[in-house]
Amino acid sequence: MKRLKEAGALLMALLRELADESAYRRHLAAHGRAHSAAEWRRFSDERLRARYTRPKCC
Amino acid sequence: MWTEGSGTEAPRGLKPAPLLGWLVWAAVSALGAVALGAVALHRGEPINSMWLVLAAGCTFALGFRFYGKFIAARVMALDDRRATPAERLRDGHDFEPTNKWILFGQHFAAIAGPGPLVGPVLAAQFGYLPGTLWIIAGAVLGGAVQDFTILFASMRRDGKSLGEMAREEIGRLGGFTAMVTVLLILIILQATVALVVVNALKGSPWGTFTVAATMPIAVFMGLYLRHMRPGKVLECSLIGFVLVVAAIFGGQAVSQSAALAPVFTLTGTGLAVAIILYGFVGSTLPVWLLLAPRGYLSTFVKLGVILLLAAGILAVRPGLQLPALTRFTDGTGPIFGGKVFPFCFITIACGAISGFHSLISSGTTPKMIERESHALPIGYGSMLLEGFVAVMAMIAASVMQPGVYFAVNSPAGVVGATPAAAVATISSWGFPVTAAGMESLARAVGERTLFFRTGGAPSLALGMAHIFAGAGGRAFLGFWYHFAIMFEALFILTLIDAGTRVGRFMLQDMLGHVSKPLGRTGWIPGVIGTSAAMVAAWGYFLYQGVRDPLGGINTLWPLFGISNQLLATVALCVATTILIKMHRARYMWITGTPLAWLVVVTFTAGWQKIFSPVARVGFLAQAAQLNAAQSAGTRRLIFNDRLDAVVCGVFLVLVATVLLDSLRVWAGILRGPREGV
Numbered sequence: 001m002k003r004l005k006e007a008g009a010l011l012m013a014l015l016r017e018l019a020d021e022s023a024y025r026r027h028l029a030a031h032g033r034a035h036s037a038a039e040w041r042r043f044s045d046e047r048l049r050a051r052y053t054r055p056k057c058c
Numbered sequence: 059m060w061t062e063g064s065g066t067e068a069p070r071g072l073k074p075a076p077l078l079g080w081l082v083w084a085a086v087s088a089l090g091a092v093a094l095g096a097v098a099l100h101r102g103e104p105i106n107s108m109w110l111v112l113a114a115g116c117t118f119a120l121g122f123r124f125y126g127k128f129i130a131a132r133v134m135a136l137d138d139r140r141a142t143p144a145e146r147l148r149d150g151h152d153f154e155p156t157n158k159w160i161l162f163g164q165h166f167a168a169i170a171g172p173g174p175l176v177g178p179v180l181a182a183q184f185g186y187l188p189g190t191l192w193i194i195a196g197a198v199l200g201g202a203v204q205d206f207t208i209l210f211a212s213m214r215r216d217g218k219s220l221g222e223m224a225r226e227e228i229g230r231l232g233g234f235t236a237m238v239t240v241l242l243i244l245i246i247l248q249a250t251v252a253l254v255v256v257n258a259l260k261g262s263p264w265g266t267f268t269v270a271a272t273m274p275i276a277v278f279m280g281l282y283l284r285h286m287r288p289g290k291v292l293e294c295s296l297i298g299f300v301l302v303v304a305a306i307f308g309g310q311a312v313s314q315s316a317a318l319a320p321v322f323t324l325t326g327t328g329l330a331v332a333i334i335l336y337g338f339v340g341s342t343l344p345v346w347l348l349l350a351p352r353g354y355l356s357t358f359v360k361l362g363v364i365l366l367l368a369a370g371i372l373a374v375r376p377g378l379q380l381p382a383l384t385r386f387t388d389g390t391g392p393i394f395g396g397k398v399f400p401f402c403f404i405t406i407a408c409g410a411i412s413g414f415h416s417l418i419s420s421g422t423t424p425k426m427i428e429r430e431s432h433a434l435p436i437g438y439g440s441m442l443l444e445g446f447v448a449v450m451a452m453i454a455a456s457v458m459q460p461g462v463y464f465a466v467n468s469p470a471g472v473v474g475a476t477p478a479a480a481v482a483t484i485s486s487w488g489f490p491v492t493a494a495g496m497e498s499l500a501r502a503v504g505e506r507t508l509f510f511r512t513g514g515a516p517s518l519a520l521g522m523a524h525i526f527a528g529a530g531g532r533a534f535l536g537f538w539y540h541f542a543i544m545f546e547a548l549f550i551l552t553l554i555d556a557g558t559r560v561g562r563f564m565l566q567d568m569l570g571h572v573s574k575p576l577g578r579t580g581w582i583p584g585v586i587g588t589s590a591a592m593v594a595a596w597g598y599f600l601y602q603g604v605r606d607p608l609g610g611i612n613t614l615w616p617l618f619g620i621s622n623q624l625l626a627t628v629a630l631c632v633a634t635t636i637l638i639k640m641h642r643a644r645y646m647w648i649t650g651t652p653l654a655w656l657v658v659v660t661f662t663a664g665w666q667k668i669f670s671p672v673a674r675v676g677f678l679a680q681a682a683q684l685n686a687a688q689s690a691g692t693r694r695l696i697f698n699d700r701l702d703a704v705v706c707g708v709f710l711v712l713v714a715t716v717l718l719d720s721l722r723v724w725a726g727i728l729r730g731p732r733e734g735v
Contacts, residue, residue: 014163017156018357019291030150040288041346048345050152051353053563054421055240056556057414058173058247058407058622 020047083123090116097190097382104377107453110186111371114194114449118442121198126206126438133637133645134210136430143216144426153217155428158435164426166440167357168418169205170364172251172550173408173622174444176514178452179521180615181405182463183391185383186456188402190449196403196410197445200652204626205415206437207633207649212420213427220420220629224716227635232719235712236628237564240417242709243621244561245592247414248337249599250618251550253610256329256600257513258543263322264313264504266329268540269547270322271305272352273336279351291354298355302548306540313504326604333554334597340555341562341589349555356552363545367450367522374528380456380463385487392468393512394612395674400663404619409448411652413625415441416632454521461491462499462508466517469609470510477509502532503539512609515546561592602698612674613702616667620706623660624713627653631720638727657717664710668703677703 016022027043028035093112096105130136147153156164181189212218218226221240225233259265279298287293312318324332340348389397394405408414419437427433455463464473464484473480477493484491500508503523508516519542526538563579565588570577576584603610630653637646670676673683681699684692 010157010159013157014160015292015358017160017164018167018361019295019354021289021291023151023154024289026150026154035289037285037288041284044283044288044346044350047151048350052345052349052556052559055244055414055417055560056171056553057169057418058171058251058412058553058618 020044023047083120086116086119090120094194098187101382104379107371107376107378107457110190110378110449110453113190114446117194117198118445121202122434122439122442125198126202126434129203129206129438129648130431130434133642133648134207134433136210136433138429138431140430142213142427142430143424144428147216147425152422153425156426158428158432161423161426161428161432162436162440163361165418165423165436166443167361168422169412169415169440170360170444170447171408171414171553172254172546173412173414174448175451175518175546176251176254177406177615177619178409178448179455179514179518180393180467180611181402182380182452182455183384183393183467184387184398184402185381186378186452187382188387188398189406189452192403192406193409193445193448193452196406196652197442197448200626200655201409201411201415201445202438202441203648203652204411204413204629204633205419205441206433207637208416208629209419209424209427209433209437211633211636212424213430213433217425218420220416220632223420223636224628224632227632227639228716228719228723232628232631232716235716236625237568239621239625239628239709239712241561241564241568242705242712243414243618243625244557244564245595246599246614246618246621246705248554248557248561248596249603250611250614251553252330252333252337252596252600253603253614254513254515255333255547255550256326256604257511257609257611258515258519258547259324259329260326260511261323261507262313262505262543263319264309264536264540265543265547266309266322266324267312267318268302268305268309268544269551271308272302272355272544272548272551273348275301275305276348276352276355279355280347283351284346294351295354295358298351299359302355302359302544303541306537306544309540310504310536327601330597330600330604333551334593334600336551337554337558337596338589338593341558341592342585345559349552349559352548352552353556356549359545360549363522363542364447364450367454367525368446370522370525370529371450371453374525376453376457376525376528378453378456379459381460384460389672389675392464392472394616395672396616396663396666396670400659400666401616403659404616404623404663406448407619407622407626409445409451411623411626411656413622413627413629416626416629451518454518454525457521457524458517459491460489461485462496462520463517464489465491465496466508466511466520467514468510469512469607469612471607471609473510477507480509502535504536505539510609512611514611515543515550519543519546558589558592558596561595562588565592602701606695606698608674613677613698616663617702617706620660620664620667621709623656624664624709627656627660627713628716630656631716635720635723635727638724643728660713661710664706667706677706 024043033039093109096109097113144153144155178189221233221236224236275298279294283294312322387398461484465480473483481491481493496508519539522542523535523538527535566577575581603614630649633649634646666675668677671679673680677699681696684696
């Protein structure tokens with residue numbers, strides 16, 4: 001049961017990383033800011049700008 | 059035998075294994091050998107797909123445990139005491155130490171595209187054996203080695219890109235050539251995968267509606283994420299997924315509606331124009347509105363479907379209907395012309411070795427590695443998992459009756475323009491199929507016809523639907539077929555919109571040297587002009603593919619395979635140079651062997667595509683044949699053939715330049731005093 005919970009937690013962590021939610025949390029912590037719509041947009045714009053200058057794999 | 063750890067008597071990172079370890083790995087080796095033997099030697103009766111799963115699983119496990127760890131310990135001397143860029147340059151954005159398994163999943167999601175799914179389906183025209191053996195051997199000895207060494211090299215260089223490393227390690231010429239090669243590959247890649255979507259949706263109102271619906275869904279997701287629930291990406295993606303599944307059911311209703319079905323029944327040309335417009339819009343609109351929400355959704359659906367396919371294969375354990383080898387190893391195959399060597403090895407690129415992976419391995423991933431030792435599972439392990447995906451795709455293609463497989467994948471120009479002519483031709487090859495059987499299958503999946511659906515996507519969707527329906531009832535065959543089509547189209551279109559945008563940036567970067575405003579990514583005329591140029595470039599090849607009487611994929615996929623593997627050649631040149639500079643010249647065979655193989659394969663394939671006297675293989679021979687025929691409309695086809703020959707030649711010249719430059723650098727280092735890294 002414990003292993004199952006650990007696997008579930010790892011899966012959720014992976015999904016949050018793929019969804020950029022973890023990166024956003026790190027961003028808030030690193031800059032000592034609180035979540036807001038404007039803050040998310042600032043973070044998201046910067047992250048997406050970097051992501052979409054790199055080719056996606058085939 | 060050695061295991062991970064540290065000891066004084068063994069090389070760093072290796073220590074003697076216990077007896078139990080010996081026994082377990084001996085058992086895995088024996089099982090792998092038996093499975094490989096069964097796959098390779100079985101003839102006549104159909105074999106079960108589990109033999110392919112076992113052969114791949116055991117070989118990949120052995121490759122990871124012994125070859126991967128050998129490279130990690132002896133060649134790279136990975137050292138967890140050494141700070142990674144993620145630790146040294148931590149900034150909360152790009153550089154961030156990340157859990158090994160999370161980064162593994164992220165890296166795998168980044169490298170897994172349509173290539174490992176479509177390539178094996180096309181290569182199945184030779185039978186399941188050549189492609190499967192190439193995937194297994196290529197992934198262990200080539201693809202995983204390339205991904206791992208480039209990831210390692212980039213990690214030791216603060217996350218530098220392949221182009222930067224090529225410029226620094228080989229020279230300015232190498233760096234420039236790598237950049238031009240990537241841009242050209244992007245153009246061919248966009249056209250090729252767009253053609254796969256066109257051929258999958260042509261004349262299919264159900265599929266076209268479903269895929270079209272993903273666009274407003276993505277825009278809704280973008281607005282939801284931007285204004286309604288900022289930051290809630292998982293929640294938003296879940297809503298998007300539910301809407302997409304609803305769109306699949308909606309597509310069924312549309313296909314049965316007398317009023318709506320004609321609206322969503324598009325010709326190949328109509329679909330090509332729609333995709334070209336989509337690429338342009340996607341490249342110019344703000345990323346958050348369309349690209350990003352599609353990207354998130356596509357990633358989750360992709361991982362989910364891969365897991366579902368693996369579970370389906372394990373649950374159903376289908377038998378393979380396709381023979382181990384077909385008569386088409388002689389080069390007369392209907393899907394694409396050319397013998398099993400070299401064309402099987404360039405048709406399956408991404409599942410065995412893909413140059414594109416080197417761009418990912420030198421992109422985000424090296425900046426997020428927490429410990430040096432994590433590079434092994436992330437770099438080497440992810441590629442093995444991708445190899446596994448390719449084996450699953452091969453299984454999905456092989457579970458179909460061979461006659462059905464060839465009826466779906468063969469162009470009208472080869473087998474005959476009517477169903478009656480096509481079944482007669484295919485049956486005469488020894489693969490019986492009937493027009494009535496094909497019609498019944500088409501009805502079962504909600505399509506009007508499944509003939510001449512070249513490109514691999516429809517037959518992969520059929521194979522996947524067969525497996526999923528085997529686990530959950532044939533009543534849902536139509537749903538699963540369209541679910542698979544939606545899944546393939548969704549992430550192919552994600553590749554197209556992102557690729558067009560990236561190509562635009564690369565073009566702006568180059569043109570910025572000529573005219574400063576053109577280089578500014580915020581200057582609207584520059585954005586529109588470069589987006590239009592990029593779309594026009596790949597759009598031309600797409601249009602040419604759509605109008606090709608031989609289906610187009612026979613031309614574009616080999617061109618894409620050659621270009622992708624030539625990029626792998628560049629990456630392996632960089633990796634070999636770095637090994638030599640690290641005083642590891644005695645281990646240069648590790649990257650040198652796959653490099654030599656790729657040089658032989660890609661240059662042979664490239665040469666044959668240009669100069670083969672067989673018209674179905676050589677571009678120039680086909681142009682000459684058309685020239686001799688002098689029928690109406692051949693001038694454009696002749697021009698296209700010559701253009702394809704020139705593109706192929708440019709690829710070969712560019713990569714030969716990098717190769718010769720690398721040889722010059724290697725000779726210089728090996729002759730002269732060595733530098734440390």
